[in-house]
Every structure is written in C-alpha cells, then in structure tokens.
Amino acid sequence: MNGHEKIRELLTLLAAGVLEPREEKQVLDHLRTCEACSAELEDWKLLAGGLRRLPTPQPRAVVVERARAQAQIRLSEEFEHRWNRSVIVGLIVFAWVLTLLSWPLVRLLTGGLLGLLVPGFSHAWIVFGAFTTSVWLAGGAAAVLLSMQHRRERRLA
Amino acid sequence: MSRFTEELSLIPRTARIVAASVWIAATTGLIVLVKSGVDRELASAPPALRIFVTLFPPIVLTIYALLIGYVYADAKRRGMRYVMWTLLAVFIPDGIGIILYFVLRDPPMRACPSCAQLAKSGFTFCPHCGTSLLPTCPNCGRGVELGWANCPHCGTKLPVPGTRAA
C-alpha cells in the first residue's frame, strides 16, 4: 500500500495550508509515528515560511499616482456616458411632448382663426401635421449639417 | 439623484428668472384665453381638461427655458462655443437643438496634474505648462492610450514599456 507515498504528497499541501480537515488529521496521525515524514514536513514548512517572508517589491510612487489619475478620469468618463444617455432619453420624451403640445396650443392661441380658414376638423390636423413634419425636417437638416461640421472640427483639432 | 441636483445648480440665475417669468406669463395668458371662450371646443370640454390646458403647457415652457440656461452654462464650462450652442438650442424648434447639444457636447475639461489648470479633454499637452497629459506616439506625437500596440493616427508600432526603444 502506498500510504507513505500519498502522505508525502500531502506534506507539501499541509505546509501550504490547503488541506481539508479530514486529510490534515490523516497526515498528523501518520506523523505521530513517522520521523522521516516529520522532518520532511519541517523542510516544507521552512520553504513555505521563506516564501511568505519574501520582501514585497513596491511600485514607484509616480506610477501609482499616474494610474490613479488616469483611472479616475476613465471612471468619470464611463459614468458621464451613462448619465448622458439617460438625459438624452429624457430630452427625446420632452421633445415629443413639446411637439404634440404645439398643435393644440397654436390652435388655442389662434382661437377660431384657423377654424375660419379651414372649414373641416380633419383639415386642421393635416395642417398641423404638415407644419410639424416641416419643422422636424428643417431641424433634422440643421442637425445633420451641424454634426458634420462638428466632426470635421474634432478631427482637425 | 444627487447628480441631477448637481447639474441643476449649474443653471444661471438669469435663466431661472426668465423661466419663472415665462411660467407666470404663460399661466396667466392661458387662463385668460381659456376663460374668454375663444376656442369653442375647449369651452365645452370638461373642467379637468381646461385646468390641464392651463397648467401643463407653462410647465413645459418653463422646463424649456431652464434647459436653455443649462446649455449656456454647460457649454461654457466645457470650453465650447457657448453662444452658438445656446442660440441653436433656442431656435431649432421642438427641442431638437437641445438634444443635438447633448449628443454632440465635448467631455468635461480635465485638470492638468502639474499646474492644475483646466484643459479640454482631447488635448495631449497642457496649454498652460506643457506637461504631457497623455502618452504620445514617438513618430507623430499624437496622444495614445496605454496598452495600445500601434498608433491609431500614423500606424507606427508603439514601444513596449521596459524595452529600450530606438
């Protein structure tokens, strides 16, 4: 039976402190009677102790500070993006509210004027629809032109 | 929601005053209009709707005014052309100008690590003291990021740290 061999394998792991309680007990029981293995365990413990006591290399302070600064910038950028996204969603909702609001509001402000110009109820909504669409088109065209100019500027900067 | 309140505090006082005035004026104007019965359909509508028409539009217009104020102050602190952006926010209708601003705005300015002055976020060197804000490509001198193998502007292979680059 290779009990001794198996124990020898477990000795290293015991010195490393990673044995289960059951295995640990097994080994300790064996050690009570075996001198050779006890001596061996001491060697391993010495090695483990040496590893634990290795001097800790330290990073240079300038490296740490640069890492800190850059990581903080990146962190705030990430959260900026997330914040921006929620703001934009909110603004799109707002823009829709504004658009839909302009229809009845204009109607209200002009009172019965539009009613005189356009005889039927449905016609009024067509006028408003045309108005809103043209507004969106004009705004959209302005937006496209503006972003093109902006991108050009960014690239040259 | 403290980020929200933090951003709100940016709105300049002038804008807040304008917004408050808009609110008062719009509410008053709408009350007058609704009461006058000019719009026949509205006159016969349930009172809840009439109250809604009086209260809701002014709120929206006030928010619009506050947003314009925010665009002004925010564009300024990001080093953008704030007059232009404010005008765009005002005149492009249906709030599209405002959305455009938020989509296109520059990232916040960064403080230089040595002279602590603010610089726009894409800058590779501080415009006040010249310290490097980003690692640079040895060939074209433009800013690159840590961990990149090649420069995205000129394509040169970037040196590995720790080796003696030519």
Place this chain on the structure above:
Amino acid sequence: MDMIGGTGSFRLKMHSATGLGDSAAYWEGRVALEGDVARLRGGDLDALSTLLTRYQNRLYRYLLRLVREPAEAEDLFQQTWLRVAEKIRQFDPQRNFEAWLFTLARNLAIDHLRRIRPESLDQPAGDPTGETAAARLPSHERPPIEGILARERAGRLGTALETLPLTQREVLTLRFEEEMKLEEIAEVLDAPLSTVKTRLRRALERLRMTLETQYPGESWQ
C-alpha cells in the same frame, strides 16, 4: 451563508497554517471593502482611490511575479486600474472583488506576455511535457538594473522563484504572498481546485529541487 450582503462564503474553516488573524478585524476589513466597492460601482472617485491605495503593493507584486520585469509590471499596473474603471459597472457585487481584480491583472499580463515573449508562457497544464522548462529569463534584452537589484534583495529564494514556469510562480505567489484561500486562487486562475492543488504541490517540489540543486548542502535563506 452570507452574513454581509453578498461577498461569498462565510469562511469558518480555519486551516492551521493560514492564520486569518483576529476575526473582528477580518470582518471589519470585509465590510469596509464592500462599502468601497459599492461606492465604486456608483462612480465614486474617492472609492477608486481608496481601493487603489489598498491594493497597490499586492497588485504590483503579483504582476511583477508574472512578468518579471519592473517596467512592464508598472505599465500593466496602470492598465489594470484602467480596466477596473472600465468594467466596474459590469462587476457582479456578489463576486469576490479581490479575485476579480487579480483575474483582470492576470489576463492583461498573459496577453502582454503572449505578444512580447510568447516562449515564456507555459503549455496547458494538462500537457505532461508542459511543466518541464529551462530557466525562463527574458531572452532578448539585458535585464534593466532595477531588476538586478531587486533580485539581489530577494535573495536566493526569490531568484529561484523566478526560474519556475509561470503557472507555478503564480500559484505560489497567490498562496504565500497574497495568502489567498484555495477557492480564491481557483477563481483567479479559472481552474478547478484539484488542478490548483496539483500545481501548488509541483511548484513547491520544483522550487525545492531548484534550490537544492543550485545550492547543494547550503542554506538558501
């Protein structure tokens, strides 16, 4: 059983050699860590700074053991923290933050080595020939002076440690320098417990063999 919302197992198993130290201090430390991580996930810059300070030496040491060159370890150190900033939003708070941090560092180090010195990476652990390796010192450049001085200070043990293959070096440093539990090491290496145990055993055996071969009969301390 989670006593404090979500860091992982409640570790009652006190292995004889690990010495968790004072229990109260241990739990205080864990609670503080939880708080910092939670604030970091909310975008708190100070929390990032606190965590960076707390882990700066350990992280650097781990990276240095992996890549063996101080300049490269410094660069990877910066990259690791950038990655932390980038990925903290996707970090599951139930997970162990330390293990995650070391895993990030490890992945960056291995990608780096793969690009720069692919011969310094090992064969997969399953390959029986994989673990036999000659001394793996950087082959194409003179070691910079800081490296030489650091090796002097580390003494014979440190030098011998450097000659081990990467998979063995890292398991030794995680166990003895980081004092990580077996489960944590397994998480960082993304390997089963049995593999970690085997690597640990082989690493110790090889280290001892190296020392006894290099300094026969003498003390290597």
